[in-house]
Amino acid sequence: MQDSHLLIEVDAEGLAIATIRVPGSPMNVLTSQLVEELRALIERVVSDASIRGVVLTAAGKGFMAGADLKHLVSMYDKDLAACDAFEFSHALNRLFRRLESCGKPVVAAMNGLALGAGFELCMACHYRVLADAPGVVVGLPEVKVGLLPGAGGTQRLPRLIGVEKSLPLLLEGTHLAPAEALKLGAVHEVVSPAELLASAKRWLRTGPEALQPWDRKGFKVPGGGGMSTPAAMTAFMMASALIARNTNHNFPAPIAIASCVFEGSQVPIDAGLRIESTHFAQLLLDPVSRNLIRTTFINKGLADKLARRPPNVPKSRVTTLGVLGAGTMGAGIAYVSANAGMQVVLLDRTPELAEQGKAHSQQLFDKAIARGRATRQNADEVLARIEPTTDYARLAGCDLVIEAVFEARDIKAEVSARAEAVIGASAVLASNTSSLPITGLARAVQRAGQFIGLHFFSPVDKMPLVEVIQGEATSEQTLARALDYVAQLRKTPIVVQDSRGFYTSRVFGTFLDEGMAMLAEGIAPALIENAARMAGMPLGPLALSDEVTIELQWHVIQQSERDLGAGFRKPVGYDVVRKFAVDLQRRGRRFGNGFYEYPREGPKFLWPGLGEIYPLRTVQPEVAELKRRFLHIQALEAARCVEEGLITAVDADLGSLLGWGFPAYTGGVMSHIDTVGTARFVVECEQFAARHGARFKPSPWLKARADAGQTFHASAKSPSAA
DSSP states (O other): OTTOSEEEEEOTTSEEEEEEOOTTOSSOOBOHHHHHHHHHHHHHHHHOTTOOEEEEEEOSSOSBOOBOHHHHHHHGGGOOOHHHHHHHHHHHHHHHHHHHTSSSOEEEEEOSOEETHHHHHHHTSSEEEEEOOTTOOEEOOGGGGTOOOTTTHHHHHHHHHOHHHHHHHHHHTOEEOHHHHHHHTSOSEEEOGGGHHHHHHHHHHTOOOOOOGGGSTTOOOTTOSTTSSHHHHHHHHHHHHHHHHHHTTOOHHHHHHHHHHHHHTTSOHHHHHHHHHHHHHHHHTSHHHHHHIIIIIIIHHHHHTTTTSOTTSOOOOOSEEEEEOOSHHHHHHHHHHHHTTOEEEEEOSSHHHHHHHHHHHHHHHHHHHHTTSSOHHHHHHHHTTEEEESOGGGGTTOSEEEEOOOSOHHHHHHHHHHHHTTSOTTOEEEEOOSSSOHHHHGGGSSOGGGEEEEEEOSSTTTOOEEEEEEOTTOOHHHHHHHHHHHHHTTOEEEEEEOOTTTTHHHHHHHHHHHHHHHHHHTOOHHHHHHHHHHHTOSSOHHHHHHHHOHHHHHHHHHHHHHHHGGGOOOOTTHHHHHIIIIISOOOBGGGTBSSEEOOSSSOOEEOTTHHHHSOOOSSOOOHHHHHHHHHHHHHHHHHHHHHTTSSOHHHHHHHHHHHSOOOGGGTSHHHHHHHHOHHHHHHHHHHHHHHHOGGGOOOHHHHHHHHHTOOSSOBTTBTTOO
């Protein structure tokens, strides 16, 4: 059949070759039709005496990438009952159990990557042969989307390789290359792609018994299950510590995975599979998995495919890039652009500064080579594409020029005007500013329609996000070309309308300000920092202030005060920033001190003088209150940005996760509001406003959404979500 997902051929030896091929999908995924065709195959194998065994393989780029995540997200909008969620998993468990107990030997010939349900299907086969080729991996990454392997993965992997080896793989969603999978015992053979089917058939010709190890009498989990042996006991104790360290218990999936392995390793396989399906159902009903899948996979995938790109503009590529300023940001932009194949003209005031910028790329390559992630030949090729210079005339052939100089309007205006004077008529000018409005910066050039903001994040080589900011005059063609450039870098863009601080700096700033406000209130500095980390932020607000430097925060405040004049409103952290940047001259980590001390030897520690300047309150708040306060203030400011039309809810979520590390389990700032519930969120913000000030006061627009029961992400229950 033309639309068949499983092509079956039976050769003269009675060996059935079943080839998975999902039409219309770039990678094979487990669809409902494929499940039904697998069920029909198994029953045919059971009833047809002429079939001696089965080779299960696939066509296309890989074996199978797992379940269809879009289908999983859609299930959240259907008032899924616990029994339905259980059945979603257990139906697959029954199917794969039927496969391994069908009485005929089945071998998985994995022609490419096998992940999630794809690898679970392979583990239900009696023998596994894996192709040794670039990009081929196997693994169970479900924990990364807030779920657990729900088709037998938590039960079969420990029974294959033991609890001690399987727990870290399950808890971290590790991918295994062919050699690693073979060494661990997750596969039986690793062969060249050309030998794959021949090896699979050769095993079937030996007349193997169609029986899994766990179905043999007297089977025991390798190394012991539960707490039956010292090795198993140690494995579960280490797993508990790993979960606490990595998640602060904000993610339910790792806990559920550990429970599945602990409980399931003490009972027969069928009971273990029921345990797994029970835990899977609980996770499927939990909003964390929905948030993770929707934001980090579906919406990120759409952004990476440039969903916000104007459709009627021809595709473009940057061949030669100009970068103005060879400091940390400029050097980083030069590195990632040259690494993407572009010629880069890296310009600064002196030859020494320009060369230092190029040396940054050399240092990054030296580290990559030492770790085996790059070769000297590759480094030399990329470095040859970076031309350090002080001569603006060298910018003449650039398709795009990005200004990345100090965050001062007059300096940015000067270098932008000088660059515009020499570049071609069709070239695009961009600013890497993190806070200065693009419309104002564009006044320094003649071609405002070809001026745009491209806000990268530090360190540029590691941070995946680029904030693309449209000025009032920015043309659609310029936006499209900027997005095409971001795609060349393989980074994720969000599109933001112009305003002071744009989106990321504006919202991220509320987190830093709230930490300083807490400090001024007399809340213990260690409590502030730890509560933020426990909420899921990568660092506490005081540590992050030191990292971005308190001096820079003061400079941005001063620039805003000059620009806005009588319209300027002091941020809640104003007095604390001024105290440290001006009075105390404790300006951040780069300067040797800030809220923390940075000894030459040993770890950093909170400056003991904090308690003298801001005496501690007698009664300290609960951690739960501080966690809510940190998350709510960021989400509330993000909602204001959505209300003002600066950004969409989808891009707001992406920007918060990828830009400054808002907790992934929330799905992002707007998903956080949806998860709490808009009505409850408004009530809690009003309570915070009564205690801490008007910055927490929700707008009439947000209150109206709460009254109407509107969410920020479309669902069957909220068709008018925005």
